[in-house]
């Protein structure tokens with residue numbers, strides 16, 4: 001009880017909660033189990049965005065815990081370099097990679113085929129790949145690239161791997177969202193900004209809000225099949241992605257930012273601990289479930305009608321309905 005009160009006190013102001021101050025206080029407060037204590041031998045984990053930042057830190061820790069890993073990034077050379085590095089550093093030789101752009105649905109389909117062909121089980125699917133782009137780009141299918149790579153591609157990958165996940169139950173699908181989504185309302189009809197009014201930060205927040213909403217919807221619709229769906233945010237961590245997408249923020253906040261390992265801690269914990277299997281569809285920071293709304297304005301727009309609209313749009317964009 002006292003710990004929950006202290007945690008709520010840390011959570012209220014974003015600067016204490018999202019920075020390394022929040023991480024360090026909660027780690028001490030809750031007496032966290034060391035990630036090195038988890039033995040994931042025999043479990044198969046797919047991690048997207050594993051060549052840099054949070055995904056790299058998570059992959060490194062998961063490799064140390066003994067999991068068999070499939071690393072996903074866009075460049076075969078970058079992927080292979082990380083595979084080689086992790087094998088050398090951890091001695092875990094069950095690490096492979098597949099090159100795929102998560103915004104290219106043809107590549108996502110090939111990725112799913114490779115995972116299904118190479119692994120007869122799948123314990124954890126981690127959707128971590130993502131970036132904030134200051135310029136508007138389109139993915140091969142014509143969908144705006146932020147949404148294509150962080151909403152549509154991951155939706156298609158989960159859909160294509162759902163049977164294997166269900167057959168491997170209890171299994172988990174984890175999505176790395178962002179605290180930036182707190183500023184954005186669920187707005188399926190505005191999910192893709194046009195070139196005229198494109199704003200990278202706002203587009204990113206919309207995509208991250210959609211990820212969190214879809215996570216809850218996956219849990220509602222498919223959680224009964226032994227698959228646990230959780231999303232999370234990492235706070236603010238010092239990664240190449242933050243340097244590139246938010247350079248001024250990165251400079252100003254520098255000393256307070258979390259390390260990539262600190263930002264990735266909850267991701268690895270969600271993949272490894274038994275506690276996350278007791279609930280479904282939650283949104284986490286620092287090993288505790290958090291509210292998905294901080295503002296009454298975003299909460300009031302999170303309606304059943306908008307959710308249904310979002311699901312219909314993503315099914316159509318992905319070209320695949322998980323229900324069929």
Ligand SMILES: NC(=O)c1ccc[n+]([C@@H]2O[C@H](COP(=O)([O-])OP(=O)(O)OC[C@H]3O[C@@H](n4cnc5c(N)ncnc54)[C@H](OP(=O)(O)O)[C@@H]3O)[C@@H](O)[C@H]2O)c1
Nearest residue numbers: 049051052053054073074101102129130178236237239241
């Ligand atoms: N760092 C933070 O403070 C923070 C805060 C909130 C949320 N996040 C989220 O955390 C995740 C990781 O971010 P990060 O800060 O670690 O960024 P990062 O250092 O730039 O790493 C991003 C990773 O995603 C991969 N990637 C990017 N676009 C991709 C695509 N279309 N298809 C496949 N892979 C792609 C990159 O690999 P390649 O370039 O090799 O393809 C790279 O491995 C993102 O979803 C981000 O939105 C981060």
